[in-house]
Amino acid sequence: MTSILPDLTHGHLIGGRVRYAQPATGFRSGIEPVILAAAVPARAGERILEAGTGCGAALLCLSARVPGIVGVGVDIDPALTAIAAMNAADNAPHRLEFIAADLAAAPIDDGFDHACANPPYHHASGTRSRDPMRDRAKRAEPGLPEIWVKALSGRLRHRGSLTLILPAASSPAWIGAMADADCPVATLFPLWPRAGRPAKLVVLQGIRRGRSPMLLAAGLTLHGAGSAFTPETEAILRHGAELALRPQA
Numbered sequence: 001m002t003s004i005l006p007d008l009t010h011g012h013l014i015g016g017r018v019r020y021a022q023p024a025t026g027f028r029s030g031i032e033p034v035i036l037a038a039a040v041p042a043r044a045g046e047r048i049l050e051a052g053t054g055c056g057a058a059l060l061c062l063s064a065r066v067p068g069i070v071g072v073g074v075d076i077d078p079a080l081t082a083i084a085a086m087n088a089a090d091n092a093p094h095r096l097e098f099i100a101a102d103l104a105a106a107p108i109d110d111g112f113d114h115a116c117a118n119p120p121y122h123h124a125s126g127t128r129s130r131d132p133m134r135d136r137a138k139r140a141e142p143g144l145p146e147i148w149v150k151a152l153s154g155r156l157r158h159r160g161s162l163t164l165i166l167p168a169a170s171s172p173a174w175i176g177a178m179a180d181a182d183c184p185v186a187t188l189f190p191l192w193p194r195a196g197r198p199a200k201l202v203v204l205q206g207i208r209r210g211r212s213p214m215l216l217a218a219g220l221t222l223h224g225a226g227s228a229f230t231p232e233t234e235a236i237l238r239h240g241a242e243l244a245l246r247p248q249a
Helices: 032-039 057-065 078-089 132-138 144-153 168-180 231-239
Strands: 008-013 018-023 047-051 070-075 096-100 112-117 156-167 185-192 201-207
Touching (some): 008 057, 047 057, 057 078, 144 156
Parallel strands (some): 047 070, 112 156
Antiparallel strands (some): 008 018, 156 201, 185 201
């Protein structure tokens, strides 16, 4: 059955390198998927699985940064995956596929090199959004960390990576779920809104069957003076730079 698409706005990501359409109201992408894409340690030819792909921002940005990746995005909302497919067709040659399905039951094989997600984070008992699309994209139903981590990590090859961007307050549940799924967190990377302010967001990166102790990284400060982004953040958001979560050897 064909989904009825909402009204769309048309813009760009990473300095115009990605043309990007998304719903005019309700679910709207922020900086999170762009930072997520920058943090996935993918190389050309590798396969990436994304959960909760929405309109495809993360995979589109990752494909622009690393041409030649093979990406599969899964989202339960068929309208969003239809927009994601339109976005992919509107950009440079790509190898991206978007599937409308529940992640746990999605018809996807295993052997992915990397998996990633910007999971829903609003508590299930919280006030519901008046916009059904936004509510579905942001509401974390009970057991979500365990369900998503099991589904994502179970499709990774040995030593494949799982990268998540999420609120710092919810990180203990996701760290526990990753440990239980034998994909323990190797790096916890804080995103500081400003110098001296508590981190509201973190990036977690785990390794399938990894055994290294977790590194608490120095993190990234998003804003400098006023509302301006720091040069490091600007490089990611405007120029598609990689975000190295661990110090380079």
